[in-house]
Amino acid sequence: MDEHIIMQGKKVYFLSDAHLGAKLLKDNREREIMLVEFLQSIKPDCLELYLLGDMFDFWFEYKHVVPKGHVRFLAELANFTDQGIKVHFFTGNHDIWAFDYLAKECGVILHTSMLETTLNGKSFLIGHGDGLNPNDKGYLFLRNAFHNRFLQRCFRFIHPDWGIALANKWSSHSRLKGNGQIEARGYLGDDKEEIVIYCRNILKEHHVDYFIFGHRHLPLNLELEPNSHYINTGDWITHFSYAVFDGEKVSLEKLDRNK
Numbered sequence: 001m002d003e004h005i006i007m008q009g010k011k012v013y014f015l016s017d018a019h020l021g022a023k024l025l026k027d028n029r030e031r032e033i034m035l036v037e038f039l040q041s042i043k044p045d046c047l048e049l050y051l052l053g054d055m056f057d058f059w060f061e062y063k064h065v066v067p068k069g070h071v072r073f074l075a076e077l078a079n080f081t082d083q084g085i086k087v088h089f090f091t092g093n094h095d096i097w098a099f100d101y102l103a104k105e106c107g108v109i110l111h112t113s114m115l116e117t118t119l120n121g122k123s124f125l126i127g128h129g130d131g132l133n134p135n136d137k138g139y140l141f142l143r144n145a146f147h148n149r150f151l152q153r154c155f156r157f158i159h160p161d162w163g164i165a166l167a168n169k170w171s172s173h174s175r176l177k178g179n180g181q182i183e184a185r186g187y188l189g190d191d192k193e194e195i196v197i198y199c200r201n202i203l204k205e206h207h208v209d210y211f212i213f214g215h216r217h218l219p220l221n222l223e224l225e226p227n228s229h230y231i232n233t234g235d236w237i238t239h240f241s242y243a244v245f246d247g248e249k250v251s252l253e254k255l256d257r258n259k
Helices: 028-045 071-082 101-106 137-147 149-155 160-171 194-203
Strands: 011-015 046-051 086-090 109-111 115-119 122-127 210-213 220-225 228-232 241-245 250-254
Touching: 011 028, 028 046, 028 071, 071 086, 071 101, 086 122, 101 109, 194 210, 194 220, 194 228, 220 250, 228 250
Parallel strands: 011 046, 046 086, 086 109, 122 210, 210 228
Antiparallel strands: 011 241, 115 122, 220 228, 241 250
């Protein structure tokens, strides 16, 4: 397990679920600009940036084609890595088909599974947060199909105009709503929240100081047991929330949109 030391005055940032390019949302350009401006504002004190999945509403890399758009966001990621700031990009259930383009062109570190790491002596388990319920057979079957390399190659035979249109139609059946909101249910309780159940099961095996996930679209900072917290980064559709580690503790913050 790698250990990263947080230099004095530096911080580690976590955010997720921007769903850039979502056809049902009417403010994609505005949200992308807000996201880029936020990234520019944290750049001076950012040691590492963790993007925890579903930053795009759909992402698929053909051999010579990627979805158009998102140029401001992609350029800012490249600016971060060009300046030596590590950017960790986790694939979510909407941008699951990221292969090597983002790593080669933007310099990000691509993660297709959860990461267990140590930051300043604190243990972290980091990921998107989907597929953690072993009893959800239907979703796990679909998730495994999306991860299947043969099926991914088959999808590449569909013309990009048709393939991306098909993906956008599938995405329109998600929790996204055309009024720019998200159907994120309120907290369901410790015995029904899949990520909480997963974290508690991990704690039966070994201690983790911070579990940090996205996917839920609900900002959460829960103490699971003494010195162990589950933090959900929320989203950049409704909440504009993110997590920050200052070397001592992780806090959950929201963008001040009145500035």
